[in-house]
Amino acid sequence: MTTEHATTLERIHQAAKEEFLNKGFQAASLRNIVKSVGMTTGAFYGYYKSKEELFEALAGDAYRFIINRYQDAHREFAGLPKKRQMEVMGEFSGSCLFDILHYAYEHLDELKLILCCAEGTRFARLIDEMAETEAESTHAYQRVLEELGRPSPRIDSTLEHILITGMLHTFFELVIHEMPLADAENYVEEMRAFYTAGWMKIMGQ
Template sequence: MAVADRSIDPRILESARTEFLASGFEKASLKTICEGAGVTTGALYKRYKGKEELFCAVVEQTVSDLYEVAHVRGDKDPTAMSNQELIKAWDMDGADMMWWFRFLYDRRDDFYLLLSCSQGTRYANFPHDWVELLTKATSAYLAEAQRRGLCRNDVEPAELHILLSAFWTTIYEPFIHHFTWEQIEAHCRIVCGLFNWHGALHFQK
């Protein structure tokens, strides 16, 4: 049996990434993608059922990386944390924020695809779905802090989702507007000053 030639796979994915970035998913042309990769449409369809499967393959690694970070950070048991650890979890730590921006900047093309070019794919609601995932984890931290009387107890998960949506919008927008790394560094410092979680949630000092 003939062995499939996998050497052309990276060319297909890079050509697809270029076309999706330029045209978005819905207007992207498989013909253009094949021409850019130097392959026939038959070779592409041997590997992918269609345009959406190809789009998903392009962003697959970045999606996997994002969800891995979310689970590593979200799987901590807040009931096992000290009061000080629970309070500190809400710090707007400049180093941690810069880590997030660098993590995303290193994946900026795929992150932009997820944010701005994914209409018509399973990732069309990615910005909302990502915040929803983080809200579930963050709600556990907040609920435990509320149970211990460390902060205000009138913030419900729905309200927290709105607050986190606003927060993540300040992270999405620099990538949507193609900020340089220098611009992102300056923006990060502004965001850290803008969001005062301790004050908004009335955490004990």
């Protein structure tokens, strides 16, 4: 890639980021992006085939990091010995959230694109995908409790969804509002303690 090519690509990315952050994906104008860079639409298509592909270039890495880190944490937890799972449940989830928080604060624009501007793209399902992972992990943990002789009552699916998505929305609010990182870290720790205690109560533990 030549220096000229890289510079043009960087200008496209910067203009697109501003357009998407200001208007959201659906209302963003590819024509405005191209015009602000001073290039023709035909020249733009030498870089990306569509507005969707351009958004993917800006948000894709951040999206994949969050989803993969979250899913990996749940897989690692499920792989622990059953009794150990009971001992470290809160700590394990806290470590995962701290990793995502720190990544988010290093990629604030990308996270805001995903959290606030992605309607109309696959990225709008970030919290839903994370919630599905969380729900599957919750059900697996209930089976572990059953095997350990500490059965958990059935959790209403609607309540479960509300609690999980509420937790995730609360977490990402820290990023959206750019709370000072030290404060955000404290809040994540308090959230972890709060939700762990709440889930244990609901699960009858």
